[in-house]
Amino acid sequence: MSGWFNAHFVSMVDGVAYGLLLFTLAVGLSLVFGMMDVLNLAHGTLYLAGAYTAYALSDGSWLGLLIALVVGLVVGLLGGGLLAAAVAPLQGRGHLDQAALTLGISLIAAEVMVMLFGAEVLPTAPPSALSGSVSVLGHTYPVYRLAFIGIATLLAALVYLAFERSSVGALVRATVADRDMVRTMGVDTRKVLFGVFGFGAALAAVGGVLGAPIIAPGPGIDERVLVLSLVVVVIGGLGSVRGALLGALLIGQVQTLGVALVPSYAPFLLFGAMLLVLALRPQGLFAPGRA
Amino acid sequence: MNASQHVVPGGRGSADGVPALGVEGLSRHFGSLRAVQEVTFEVRAGSRHAVIGPNGAGKSTLFALIAGALPATSGRVRLHGDDVTSMAEYARANRGLVRTFQHSSLFLSATARENVLLAVQRRHGVQASPWRSVTRRRALLEEADEVLAQLGLLDRAGAAAGALSHGERRQLEVAVALATAPSVLLLDEPAAGMSPADTQAFQQIVLGLPQEVTVLLVEHDLDLVFGLADTVTVLHLGEHLITGDPEQVRASEAVQSAYLGAEDTSDLFLEEGS
Amino acid sequence: MNSLQVRRTLLVGLVAFALLMVPWVFGAFTVSTFTRALVFAVLAMAVNLLTGVAGLPTLGQAAYFGVGAYTGALVSIHWSELGIVQLLVATLAGVVAAVLTGPLAIRGRGVAFLMITLAIGEIGYSAAGRLDAVTGGTDGLSGILPVVVLPGGEGLVNEGLIYYYVLVVAVLAYLGVGMLLRSPFGLTLRGLRDNEARLRAVGYRTDAYALGAFVYAGGLAALAGSLWASSQRFVAPGDMGFEIAALALLAVIVGGVGSMWGACLGAALVVFTRDYFGQIVSGHAPLLLGTLFVLAVYLLPKGIAGGRAQWRTLFPRSHAEHPTAEVR
Numbered sequence: 001m002s003g004w005f006n007a008h009f010v011s012m013v014d015g016v017a018y019g020l021l022l023f024t025l026a027v028g029l030s031l032v033f034g035m036m037d038v039l040n041l042a043h044g045t046l047y048l049a050g051a052y053t054a055y056a057l058s059d060g061s062w063l064g065l066l067i068a069l070v071v072g073l074v075v076g077l078l079g080g081g082l083l084a085a086a087v088a089p090l091q092g093r094g095h096l097d098q099a100a101l102t103l104g105i106s107l108i109a110a111e112v113m114v115m116l117f118g119a120e121v122l123p124t125a126p127p128s129a130l131s132g133s134v135s136v137l138g139h140t141y142p143v144y145r146l147a148f149i150g151i152a153t154l155l156a157a158l159v160y161l162a163f164e165r166s167s168v169g170a171l172v173r174a175t176v177a178d179r180d181m182v183r184t185m186g187v188d189t190r191k192v193l194f195g196v197f198g199f200g201a202a203l204a205a206v207g208g209v210l211g212a213p214i215i216a217p218g219p220g221i222d223e224r225v226l227v228l229s230l231v232v233v234v235i236g237g238l239g240s241v242r243g244a245l246l247g248a249l250l251i252g253q254v255q256t257l258g259v260a261l262v263p264s265y266a267p268f269l270l271f272g273a274m275l276l277v278l279a280l281r282p283q284g285l286f287a288p289g290r291a
Numbered sequence: 292m293n294a295s296q297h298v299v300p301g302g303r304g305s306a307d308g309v310p311a312l313g314v315e316g317l318s319r320h321f322g323s324l325r326a327v328q329e330v331t332f333e334v335r336a337g338s339r340h341a342v343i344g345p346n347g348a349g350k351s352t353l354f355a356l357i358a359g360a361l362p363a364t365s366g367r368v369r370l371h372g373d374d375v376t377s378m379a380e381y382a383r384a385n386r387g388l389v390r391t392f393q394h395s396s397l398f399l400s401a402t403a404r405e406n407v408l409l410a411v412q413r414r415h416g417v418q419a420s421p422w423r424s425v426t427r428r429r430a431l432l433e434e435a436d437e438v439l440a441q442l443g444l445l446d447r448a449g450a451a452a453g454a455l456s457h458g459e460r461r462q463l464e465v466a467v468a469l470a471t472a473p474s475v476l477l478l479d480e481p482a483a484g485m486s487p488a489d490t491q492a493f494q495q496i497v498l499g500l501p502q503e504v505t506v507l508l509v510e511h512d513l514d515l516v517f518g519l520a521d522t523v524t525v526l527h528l529g530e531h532l533i534t535g536d537p538e539q540v541r542a543s544e545a546v547q548s549a550y551l552g553a554e555d556t557s558d559l560f561l562e563e564g565s
Numbered sequence: 566m567n568s569l570q571v572r573r574t575l576l577v578g579l580v581a582f583a584l585l586m587v588p589w590v591f592g593a594f595t596v597s598t599f600t601r602a603l604v605f606a607v608l609a610m611a612v613n614l615l616t617g618v619a620g621l622p623t624l625g626q627a628a629y630f631g632v633g634a635y636t637g638a639l640v641s642i643h644w645s646e647l648g649i650v651q652l653l654v655a656t657l658a659g660v661v662a663a664v665l666t667g668p669l670a671i672r673g674r675g676v677a678f679l680m681i682t683l684a685i686g687e688i689g690y691s692a693a694g695r696l697d698a699v700t701g702g703t704d705g706l707s708g709i710l711p712v713v714v715l716p717g718g719e720g721l722v723n724e725g726l727i728y729y730y731v732l733v734v735a736v737l738a739y740l741g742v743g744m745l746l747r748s749p750f751g752l753t754l755r756g757l758r759d760n761e762a763r764l765r766a767v768g769y770r771t772d773a774y775a776l777g778a779f780v781y782a783g784g785l786a787a788l789a790g791s792l793w794a795s796s797q798r799f800v801a802p803g804d805m806g807f808e809i810a811a812l813a814l815l816a817v818i819v820g821g822v823g824s825m826w827g828a829c830l831g832a833a834l835v836v837f838t839r840d841y842f843g844q845i846v847s848g849h850a851p852l853l854l855g856t857l858f859v860l861a862v863y864l865l866p867k868g869i870a871g872g873r874a875q876w877r878t879l880f881p882r883s884h885a886e887h888p889t890a891e892v893r
Contacts, residue, residue, distance in 0.1 A: 039676060090862070095676055096622055097862050100818040103811060104858030111852040223807065227687070234680045267691030271684040278681050279669055358766070384768035392766070398759035401752070409756050410767040412749045417769075421745035431749075471767050 010139050011260040012253065017145045019252020020152035021214060024207030025225060026232035026244040027159060028080075028200020034176040034239015035196050038087050039095045042106040044226030046079050046201045049109070050208020051124065051217035052117055058212075060128040065209075072209035073202055080201025084194045106222060114219055121218030144213055151210060156245055159203070163241040172196070176239035228255075231270060235277045237284025247285065309372045311336040311475050311505035312357070312388070317366035319352050326352040328529040329366070334475070334507050334522070336371075339497070341508045341516040344526035345550055353526065354479050354509045358390040359383045370475065385413075387474035393483050395460040399453035403444055403463050406452050407435040410470035435470065442466040442496065458489050465496055475505045482512035494518050517541075525549065584732060588725030595841070596724045600796050602836040603728075603735045607789035608809075609816045609832035610742050610825055611782040616814065617823035618746065619778040620758025621674070624810045625682025628666075628689030629659045629783040631805025633790025635693065635700055638709045638800045646713040646720060648730060652791050659787020660780055667779040671772055674761070686810050693802040705801030712795040721795075731792050738788060742825055745781065754778050812839070812854075819861040821868025830869050 029043045050072040057068040086105060090097050125131060126144035133140045163169040175192070208217075215221060228251065236247025254273050259266040277285055312334035319327040327349045334340045344350050355361040357368055359380035367376045370388050378386070398406050411434050439445045442462045447455060452463060461481070468476055478497070482490045490512060497506060497519055510516050516523065523540040525532040527549040533540060540546055587599050608630050615621045633655040640651045670681045694703045701707070711720025714730060721727050745751050753774050756764045761771050794800050803809075812835050820831025838857050843850025865871060 033676075086859075093866065095679075096616070096814075096818050096822060097866065099622075100815050100858045101862040103815065104855040104862070107851040107855030108859070109855075111849055111855065227683070227807070230680065230683070234677075238676075267695060268688055271687045271691075274684045275669060275681065275688075278677065278684070279672060283677075379765075379770070381765045381768050381770045384766055389768075390766050392763065396760055396763045396766075398756045398763065400759055401755060405752055405755075408749075409752060409764070412752070413768045417749040417753055421741065421748045421750065428749075467763070467767060 006138075008257055008260055009137060010141065011257045013136070013141060013149070014145070015253040015256035016249065017149050017152070017214060017252070018256055019249035020149060020156060021207060021211045021248075022228055022232050022251055023156055023245050023248035024152065024211075025204050026229040026236070026248050027241055028197075028203050029229050030233045030236065030239055030244045031172065031176075031196050031241070032200050033233065035172060036193050037095075038193075038197075039098045040083060040087070040102050040197075040200075041099050041226060042083055042102040042109065043200070043204060043229060044222035044224070045106045045109045046076055046204035047208040047211070047215075047225045048113060048217055048222040049075050049079060050205035051212040051215070051221070052113060052122075052208075053205070054209040054212035055117070055122045055124045055217055058124065058127070060125060060131075062127055062129065065127050068209050069206065072205045076202035076205025077198050079205065080198040081194060083201065084197035087197075088190065088193060106226075110219065110222055117217070119219050121216050121221075123216045124212035126213040148210060148214065152207075155203075155206075160241055160245065228270070231274045233284075234274055235285055240284070243284055309336070310334055310369075311338075311371060312507060313367070313369035313372070314353075314357065315367040315369065317353070317356055317368065318364045319349075319356055319361060320364045325529050327356060327526075330526070330529075330531045331366075332524050332531060332534045334505060336505055337502050338522050339506045339508070339520050340522045340524065341510055341520035342524045342526060343510060343513065343516055344532075347528065348526040349529040350509045350511075350526055351479075352529075354390075354477065357507070358388070358477055358479075360390075384471060384473075387472070388477065389468050389471045389473035389475070390477040391464050391468050391479055391481065393479045393481075395457075395464045397452040397460060397463060397467070400451065402449050402451055403439065403455065403459075403466075404432070404435050404448040406463055407438050407466050407470045408432065410467050411435045411438070414471055438466050438470045441469070457485075458492060461485070461489065461493055462496060469500070469504075473504060475507060476500070478506065478508045478510070480510055480512075481508070482510060482515045485512075487514075490515055588728050593724045596728050597796075598837060598841050600724070600728045600731050601840060602833040603731045604789050604792045604796060605813070605816065605836050606829040606832040607735050607738050607792065608786055608813050609820070609828040610738065611785035611789065612813045613817045613820075613823070613825060613828040614742065614745075614754075614785065615778055615782045616817055617821075617828070618751070618758065619754040619775065621671075621775060621778065622676075622679045622814070623682040623782070624679055624807070624814060625670070625684075625686040625689075626782060626786045626813055627805045627807070627810035628686045629662055629786035630790040630793070630809065630813075631689055631693055631800075631802075632662045632783075633659045633787025634794045634800045634804055635706065635790075636787065637791030637794035638706050639699070641709045641712070641794065642706075646710045647716060648712045648714050648734075648795060651712065651795065652734065652788060655791030655794075656784045656788045659790070660784040662787070663780045663783025664776075667776045667783070670779060671775040683807070683810075686805070686807060690802055690806045693805055700800075700802070703802060705799055707799050709794055709798040709800070711798070727796050731796055734788070734792055738785065739825065739829070742785070746825070750774075750777065815854075815858055819858065819865075819868060821865075821870030824868065824870035827868050827870025834869075 025043065025047055029040060032038050032040050053072045053075055054068045057071060058064040083102065083105065086101060087098060090101065130144040130147050132143050134143055134146070135141075136146070163172060171187070215225065232244060232247040232251050235250065236243030236245070251270065251273070254269050258269045262269070310333035314330055314332050317327060317330045318325070330353060342350055342353060352361065356363050359375070359378060359382075363376060367374055369375065370383065370386055375383050375386065375388065398409065401409070408431060411431050415431065436445060436448060439448050442465060444459065444462055444466060447459060452460065455463060481493055485493065494515055500506065508516065508519065517537050520537060522534065523537055524534040525540060525543075525546050532545055532549060533543050535543075588596050591599070608626060611629070612623055612626045615623045615626070636658040637651040637655040640654050645651065666685050670678060670685065673681050693700050696702070711722045712727075712730060713720050721730055753764070753769065756769070757771055757774055757778070765771050793804065813832070816831035816835045817828045818831070819834060820829070821827030834857065835854065838853050839850045842853055846853065861868070
């Protein structure tokens with residue numbers, strides 16, 4: 001047992017880092033769908049924008065990372081606001097039109113980014129202070145990933161607490177349980193739409209800035225990241241922060257530990273896991289109960 | 292008329308005294324909430340039977356249990372003596388136990404005729420084949436039109452269901468249910484959201500139904516209930532209180548205290564305002 | 566009524582004439598783009614049968630398209646160069662694939678169905694890339710022989726002849742789908758989209774009908790796949806990837822959900838935007854496609870086939886020039 005643990009230790013820690021990265025993406029997607037009933041297929045684009053920001057601005061110094069984070073946050077908020085404004089006129093027209101619109105936007109954005117940054121995958125270096133490796137339980141492990149796990153855990157904890165404990169979080173949860181609630185309570189739905197979109201988008205873009213050294217920016221990354229977070233959301237249950245967190249951690253392990261254990265089935269694990277969950281519990285593993 | 296006979300065969304088992312519908316010790320629990328608890332009563336074949344009760348009495352749950360939309364926790368539902376408790380909703384419908392919906396529930400993009408046609412073709416067995424015989428198609432259409440005529444909707448046959456007025460949708464709702472040739476018709480709060488005039492018109496529709504069709508009505512509007520029903524069952528807090536003719540039910544002290552004790556005193560004996 | 570029939574007959578005749586003239590008017594590249602558009606139109610009809618008619622939005626039809634493409638290619642390489650044999654075997658393979666996977670897919674509705682079909686599509690894509698012995702892996706499958714229409718005939722290598730082959734099959738598929746939609750089964754599928762609870766209440770086992778739609782759509786997508794193999798003579802995993810599935814769904818949305826001729830037109834628009842106009846503006850096809858989808862959603866909310874009212878609001882001036890059109 002301890003031998004097995006030892007052999008796969010690195011994969012498991014990788015899985016945690018990967019899972020936390022997916023959480024920063026999935027939580028926005030999940031809330032936008034759960035609260036506003038909007039299927040945002042341009043969500044991966046926000047990660048990519050954040051990752052390119054990190055590539056362009058980080059020069060290995062702490063200041064570079066800080067600037068990249070601030071710029072990434074602004075990019076995310078702007079992108080979220082733009083998407084919310086684009087989707088707002090489609091209220092009541094169903095998911096297909098939202099899907100077409102957001103997919104169209106993501107195609108345009110992806111092409112613009114190819115024009116700006118080229119068609120290569122751009123490996124992005126972490127701050128030089130974090131670029132080395134350390135020994136953890138006898139394994140060498142990149143410092144940056146450990147730091148990422150720390151920061152992302154903090155971020156996830158903040159989001160989780162805000163969602164579960166604050167009054168805004170209570171409103172959000174109430175809305176997921178009963179969407180008409182917001183309207184009957186006299187809350188401005190446009191404000192909620194922009195708020196939720198902005199929050200989710202900012203988190204995805206920040207995830208992109210921090211995640212660039214893990215999933216490097218390049219063409220097609222937006223689609224890959226989108227599909228991954230869709231899987232997380234479906235597994236975790238739409239509109240649930242806890243579900244997004246647990247689903248992301250699960251998928252993180254599937255993508256790292258699972259691949260290390262059964263490499264020949266690697267391409268099937270992700271969607272196999274999703275099909276299994278959907279077949280057993282179509283509403284997701286951790287879906288909030290609806291009255 | 293020969294035609295209406297095959298539209299509404301109904302009345303199975305009516306002669307030998309087997310009740311059209313038997314509810315035996317039926318219960319449904321949601322966690323610790325006992326929405327319906329050990330309810331037992333019978334619906335005589337050919338009767339116009341109403342289930343009433345104050346808010347929270349378990350009417351809607353009971354309706355869903357009988358229709359098959361919800362599985363029962365325990366107890367049985369019998370249709371003409373046969374146990375249908377474990378049958379899915381569609382299978383009960385195929386056996387003649389057919390429901391309507393509280394708010395009109397139609398195929399809105401289809402025409403009124405197509406709405407009825409869906410029910411008619413199901414009864415004659417629809418296959419997944421793209422082929423169709425023209426003559427058979429004509430027979431189905433004629434049958435659909437007969438049902439539409441029965442409900443006074445024939446002149447609206449070509450209109451999309453979504454374009455019909457509220458009252459017309461109600462009529463079409465019944466037409467779709469009737470076109471399945473039910474032996475027991477379940478009406479789920481048909482007066483919900485209806486104006487008094489619409490309710491009156493609806494009462495006439497139900498009174499005009501063939502006698503072979505047994506009607507079980509779950510309803511809030513007591514005017515409609517007492518204008519229609521020959522038998523009334525009262526539920527209270529998920530339990531069966533009384534089943535009897537309208538006079539018995541009006542006179543029952545238990546019923547009066549149940550309605551007075553409940554928060555809404557939707558007065559049993561007063562005309563409803565507005 | 567009568568003039569409407571005359572106008573419709575005229576329109577059908579005009580479209581038929583235009584389609585027949587394509588190889589005589591355009592060069593080889595344009596003709597091959599038309600061929601791809603026709604294949605894509607058949608795939609879009611399959612997507613529309615599920616999404617538009619039965620109300621089950623799918624991102625997984627590329628998987629069955631791929632099953633048909635690989636089957637058609639393998640039949641061509643190992644067994645028969647006859648088009649009809651390839652089409653039949655490929656369609657059958659698509660039907661079998663849909664029968665096996667459908668029961669899982671129809672457990673969900675709406676977005677859940679979309680996600681399950683997405684997963685099926687991605688698994689199919691991964692499988693195609695890994696089953697090297699059968700599919701040639703990520704290198705793809707080449708060596709597909711020119712398709713032969715009549716036994717003993719010559720293989721079709723001329724772009725124009727391939728176009729006609731695809732055109733005939735696509736038109737037959739269109740007519741077949743039209744027949745299906747007018748049948749009692751087609752009405753039932755529309756009922757499934759409109760109001761599944763009510764359909765169940767009048768006695769339909771709705772899951773069986775959803776599965777039926779899934780199987781028809783799987784077979785139709787596989788038929789399109791076989792046409793793809795014959796016309797491109799090369800099949801690769803990318804042909805059954807997310808991009809194809811998404812473009813097919815978007816073609817249906819642009820064309821007008823539920824309308825078959827709309828889906829075909831949408832498919833043609835998508836293929837020409839990507840392969841033809843995309844070439845003209847030096848390879849920025851995604852930019853054009855994205856713009857097309859965004860504009861379509863805003864300007865034509867019901868799609869190309871979604872009625873004339875929205876076209877009138879788009880072009881109010883031409884509307885004013887023909888006041889008689891308003892009175893009609």
